[in-house]
Amino acid sequence: GQNIDQPTEMTATEGAIVQINCTYQTSGFNGLFWYQQHAGEAPTFLSYNVLDGLEEKGRFSSFLSRSKGYSYLLLKELQMKDSASYLCAVVDSNYQLIWGAGTKLIIKP
Amino acid sequence: SAVISQKPSRDICQRGTSLTIQCQVDSQVTMMFWYRQQPGQSLTLIATANQGSEATYESGFVIDKFPISRPNLTFSTLTVSNMSPEDSSIYLCSVGAQGPQNEQYFGPGTRLTVT
Numbered sequence: 001g002q003n004i005d006q007p008t009e010m011t012a013t014e015g016a017i018v019q020i021n022c023t024y025q026t027s028g029f030n031g032l033f034w035y036q037q038h039a040g041e042a043p044t045f046l047s048y049n050v051l052d053g054l055e056e057k058g059r060f061s062s063f064l065s066r067s068k069g070y071s072y073l074l075l076k077e078l079q080m081k082d083s084a085s086y087l088c089a090v091v092d093s094n095y096q097l098i099w100g101a102g103t104k105l106i107i108k109p
Numbered sequence: 110s111a112v113i114s115q116k117p118s119r120d121i122c123q124r125g126t127s128l129t130i131q132c133q134v135d136s137q138v139t140m141m142f143w144y145r146q147q148p149g150q151s152l153t154l155i156a157t158a159n160q161g162s163e164a165t166y167e168s169g170f171v172i173d174k175f176p177i178s179r180p181n182l183t184f185s186t187l188t189v190s191n192m193s194p195e196d197s198s199i200y201l202c203s204v205g206a207q208g209p210q211n212e213q214y215f216g217p218g219t220r221l222t223v224t
Contacts, residue, residue, distance in 0.1 A: 033212060041217070042201055042215035042216060042217050042218050043201075043215050044215070045212045045214065048212060087151060087152070091211075095211075096154075097213070099151045099152045099153075100151060101150060101151040102150075102151050
């Protein structure tokens with residue numbers, strides 16, 4: 001079966017750095033997405049990785065290791081507005097999106 | 110990026126009735142999708158709305174329960190038929206972007222409560 005694992009919830013302090021991990025087992029791999037979803041709102045696109053390595057985009061970076069079936073989202077200089085759920089999604093061999101359950105990130109002052 | 114609107118934004122419906130949700134995109138798109146997101150859970154794909162042909166449903170979802178229309182490249186509807194409290198959820202329309210990344214953009218969602 002296809003499976004994506006993320007921690008259910010994480011807590012971090014404003015101004016700090018947090019790393020949200022995602023491990024996956026899917027039938028094939030055609031890329032991995034990270035989305036942000038604030039409570040009561042629709043998910044919004046954050047990043048896409050298809051090759052191994054780190055992609056940096058401002059305060060947010062995403063890392064991929066295809067051999068390990070592993071990705072992480074790194075958030076730096078955390079702000080209160082970063083409190084949200086972060087969804088990992090993998091594109092499988094049929095170009096279907098397989099979604100993780102999401103990680104709820106709580107930022108404390 | 111595409112701008113997507115959904116109507117209604119929320120509704121409270123009685124058991125046994127049906128609700129049709131509309132999704133409008135500000136540009137022509139090939140791929141449109143309908144998702145369900147139950148409280149505290151991730152997204153579950155219901156179906157892919159195909160323009161000019163029947164929708165493609167995922168396992169566990171059937172056309173009689175969730176009929177979908179896609180009359181053109183900017184519009185789709187999802188009907189939740191013969192509703193029960195288990196259908197209470199957020200229903201999201203999304204579109205696939207054109208380009209190598211093929212990220213999806215989501216509408217604001219329709220929050221449905223069935224009593």
